[in-house]
Amino acid sequence: MTDDRAAGARPWHRRHRLAVDVTIAVGLVLLDTGMTLADATWWPDHPGTLAWVMLGVQALACASLAVRRIAPLTVVGVLGAFTLAISLLNSPMGLLTSAHQGNVWAPVSTLLAAYGPLFYQQNRRTAYFALAAFTLVVMRPWDPSTTNMTIGLLRTAVGPLLALYFDTRRRLMQALVERAERAERERHLVAEQARTEERARLAGEMHDVVTHRVSLMVLQAGALKVTAPDEATGQAAEELRTAGCQALEELRDLVGILRTAPEGDRTPAVADFADLVAESVAVGISTELIEEGDPSLASPVVGRTAYHVLREALTNVRKHAPGARVQVRVKYDNTQVRLMVHNTPPTGSPRSALAETGSGLGIAHLRRRIEVVHGTLRAEPCSDGGFSVEAMLPAFVPTSESAV
Known part of the structure; x- marks a missing residue:
């Protein structure tokens, strides 16, 4: 449950990674196209049809970065194939003569593409082999140039180094989190013992x-x-x-x-709402239960509090509103649990013997219980002559039970 709540609290860019990757890919397509047209890479002095076709192919190759998390080796292969094609068209084919032979002809997108295999690929051996071949294509050792080979090596080495650093950091953080969770569980077990x-x-x-x-x-x-x-x-x-x-x-x-603790001992929770509704139906109260969202989003203490609210509300209907129809609506989301109990006007007069039972402090006790978990309770008559009880509770309240 903790993981589900943490997922909902993650930043937007972590919850919409594909949209982020598409935006990055579009940005790099524009950057590489602009740099090519500015003679910073392989663009010839007198571009012909082939040059414009290859410019479009470069845009498509750079756009493959949109799937760099899903298929990192494919992205490296596409950009590597494009760079190799540009090199072969220049020499030995001579069909495309770059205006600046000393430039690095590989797109800037290769920097980000080289990051993916070591961070997202499970098979490290395959990733190293692909990056080695990619580095040779970008450096062009068959056309040696100190500047070209140095920049090409940096272009394909920075990404993998960053990938190794962030992957190690991710694994370390995951290990620390697991250790903290294990320590919390052990602490709970020691306290229980x-x-x-x-x-x-x-x-x-x-x-x-x-x-x-x-x-x-x-x-x-x-x-x-x-x-x-x-x-x-x-x-x-x-x-x-x-x-x-x-x-x-x-x-x-x-x-x-x-x-010994009873084996059947179990605290009430949101999963028991259906039982409460069934009890009301069994005694002749027309009761409808509507649940929206995932009940597992409610932490244990919130589930118990909501259970007590619903039980008190249904008890009051049986005492004070005989013949009324009841609707119970529960909404779960990542931040709160909203419980609404509404009953229509009663069709009969309440029995005095039943209505006079109890202390008359049920709502007050519920209000204090809800304030403990920083929630709110509203109980008031409705314009249609019925009565409404609405509780707003935070979805997650940390307790020792959350570690189990």
Whole structure:
């Protein structure tokens, strides 16, 4: 759940990576096209049809950066093939003569393309082989030039070095996060074990103290029965002894329960909303449940709070609005949980015996419970004569349960 909430809180550029890559690709297409036309790469003095065709091919090759995360080796292959084609068209074919033979003919996009194989490709051996071939094509060692080879090497080396750095950093951060989560889980388990041990210790002390006193009572009752001056006193002593023995047996059962947590023990949560609605339907209250979003977005303490709100609201409908129809609407998103309970006007008069039960402080208690998790509660009559209860709760409230 924590991961789901963290994903929703990530920056826009991390949640829309394809859009970011397309924008970068378009920007580099424009940059490389402009640099080519400005004679900064392979553009000839007198461009012909072939030069303009190759300029379009270069734009398409640079546009392949839009899929650099999905197919990094393909992007390297496309840009490498284009650069090799430009080199071959210049020499030995002689079909395209660059105005500046000392320029690096590879597009600037090769810098970003060289970053991908080591960061996104799982097979490092294949990535190294592809980058080595890519570097040879960009450097043009068959047409040696110190400036050209140096710039070409930097063009294809900076990206992989950055990829190795960021990949190592990513792995380190992931390991630190996993270690912190493991430590939190272990801390929770240690605390749970300490509570269990304290529970067992208290149960043992209670058993020792109470058993001691009740045992004395049983023995004294038995002695009284033997020495009773009349039958009535003896009968009373026997009943007292029997009750004491029964109390000791029940005490042993109770201590056994306290020593071990019940296996079926489970705290209420949003998953139990359907059970509450089914209970209302079973007693004749027309109740509809509408849920929107993913219930798993609600953290455990929020789920319990929402459960108590819904239970109190449905209880009040049964007490004060007989015959009313109820609609329960729950909306889950990454930041909040919104619970709305609305009932129509009652069709009958509430039974005084039922309406007068309870303390009358249910809403007030709910309000205090909701304030603990920094939520809000609104309970008020509606214009149609019905009643509405609306609770706004944060979707995530950190507790020790969140680490499990």
